[in-house]
Amino acid sequence: MSAPAIQSRTEAHQLRVVRVDPQDRTAVTASVDLLNAAQRIDDPGDHPAIPELVAGWLEFGWDLEPDERYLAYAAHCDEPVGILDVALPTRDNRHLIWGNIVVHPGHRRHGHGSELLAGLVRRAETEHRDTLWLGTGEDDLGARTFLEHHGFHYASHDARRRQVLADVDQDAVARLHAQASEAAEDYVLERLVPPVPDEVLEQLVEVTAAINDAPMGDLTFEDEVFDLARLQDIETARVGRGDRIYRIAARHRRTGVIGGHTLVGLHPLDPTHAHQGDTAVHRDHRGHRLGLLLKIEMMRWLAEAEPQITEITTWNHADNRYMIDVNEAIGYRLSRVFAAYERSLSDRS
Numbered sequence: 001m002s003a004p005a006i007q008s009r010t011e012a013h014q015l016r017v018v019r020v021d022p023q024d025r026t027a028v029t030a031s032v033d034l035l036n037a038a039q040r041i042d043d044p045g046d047h048p049a050i051p052e053l054v055a056g057w058l059e060f061g062w063d064l065e066p067d068e069r070y071l072a073y074a075a076h077c078d079e080p081v082g083i084l085d086v087a088l089p090t091r092d093n094r095h096l097i098w099g100n101i102v103v104h105p106g107h108r109r110h111g112h113g114s115e116l117l118a119g120l121v122r123r124a125e126t127e128h129r130d131t132l133w134l135g136t137g138e139d140d141l142g143a144r145t146f147l148e149h150h151g152f153h154y155a156s157h158d159a160r161r162r163q164v165l166a167d168v169d170q171d172a173v174a175r176l177h178a179q180a181s182e183a184a185e186d187y188v189l190e191r192l193v194p195p196v197p198d199e200v201l202e203q204l205v206e207v208t209a210a211i212n213d214a215p216m217g218d219l220t221f222e223d224e225v226f227d228l229a230r231l232q233d234i235e236t237a238r239v240g241r242g243d244r245i246y247r248i249a250a251r252h253r254r255t256g257v258i259g260g261h262t263l264v265g266l267h268p269l270d271p272t273h274a275h276q277g278d279t280a281v282h283r284d285h286r287g288h289r290l291g292l293l294l295k296i297e298m299m300r301w302l303a304e305a306e307p308q309i310t311e312i313t314t315w316n317h318a319d320n321r322y323m324i325d326v327n328e329a330i331g332y333r334l335s336r337v338f339a340a341y342e343r344s345l346s347d348r349s
């Protein structure tokens with residue numbers, strides 16, 4: 001599928017930009033090959049992407065609103081030279097367009113990144129969206145220079161941490177579990193796997209929205225809106241992508257209210273590597289060590305249900321001290337920090 005709004009107007013370069021259809025495995029694989037070539041140079045601590053998993057994300061996204069992906073071809077070159085991903089939130093934050101630009105390491109400093117960025121800006125104008133977000137490694141001074149050159153300012157930072165299970169001090173974790181269980185004696189923990197009934201999803205709406213309390217730095221961002229329909233779509237997207245999902249909810253014994261939850265997923269094609277999803281404790285239920293307890297209970301459940309897992313990846317805002325302290329206490333260690341940049345189209349100065 002072609003994408004007129006992204007196509008270049010630049011006489012000098014004229015990239016041909018083609019949207020990736022998730023069903024077109026050749027195109028998906030071409031995008032993954034490019035991303036993995038870049039990852040080996042830019043982010044060697046990351047895992048290479050897997051085409052089948054990427055196809056699932058491009059078809060279903062996180063909540064049935066997948067990103068658009070475009071491959072960029074230069075004249076006289078059969079292989080793509082770059083990728084542009086575009087996310088256009090519709091349920092909230094409709095002022096925002098969120099991009100990702102990666103130029104193949106062998107084709108940098110030829111203006112391709114600038115041309116893709118110009119396409120993203122035109123798309124934002126077409127969609128009447130004022131705020132653009134792009135990100136890069138905090139230590140990637142070249143990409144940061146590129147973004148600043150194009151009028152973006154540093155607005156926030158996120159940290160990637162990994163828990164390597166073989167390195168975890170299980171005795172320390174057991175001691176923390178005992179302390180947290182005592183502090184959270186008013187709560188009972190429930191293990192949930194899809195399909196989660198609608199009445200339980202409804203009870204999870206408020207605690208899911210508690211993720212809005214996490215810091216966002218200086219990014220221009222509204223609270224995300226959660227309702228039953230969105231939680232149903234998130235579940236449908238997970239099933240569509242083929243993920244195996246584990247969620248633990250902490251229910252207050254006296255009121256029956258779910259005060260906290262945590263979620264981990266993994267894909268059968270990458271079974272040793274799990275991904276931490278949201279962990280959130282509603283503000284009415286803080287101070288009972290629920291965050292720590294939920295995460296340790298999840299470690300115990302995964303040890304039974306998915307004993308082949310060797311590593312879990314988690315992401316936090318780099319200033320989210322409470323969550324980071326919990327993660328560090330159970331053995332997560334910093335992998336890399338990423339910078340988030342923002343540009344407002346109404347700020348033409």
Ligand SMILES: CC(C)(COP(=O)(O)OP(=O)(O)OC[C@H]1O[C@@H](n2cnc3c(N)ncnc32)[C@H](O)[C@@H]1OP(=O)(O)O)[C@@H](O)C(=O)NCCC(=O)NCCS
Nearest residue numbers: 101102103108109110111112113114135136142143145146
């Ligand atoms: C950042 C990235 C997209 C730039 O792509 P590119 O095609 O090389 O960028 P351009 O050729 O359009 O560069 C435009 C200008 O940005 C600046 N710039 C780009 N890369 C730079 C670098 N490594 N060091 C210093 N300045 C740089 C320069 O001013 C450059 O102009 P010049 O070449 O005339 O000096 C590319 O390096 C990349 O894919 N990096 C990894 C992925 C990433 O971090 N993406 C996030 C940024 S959106």
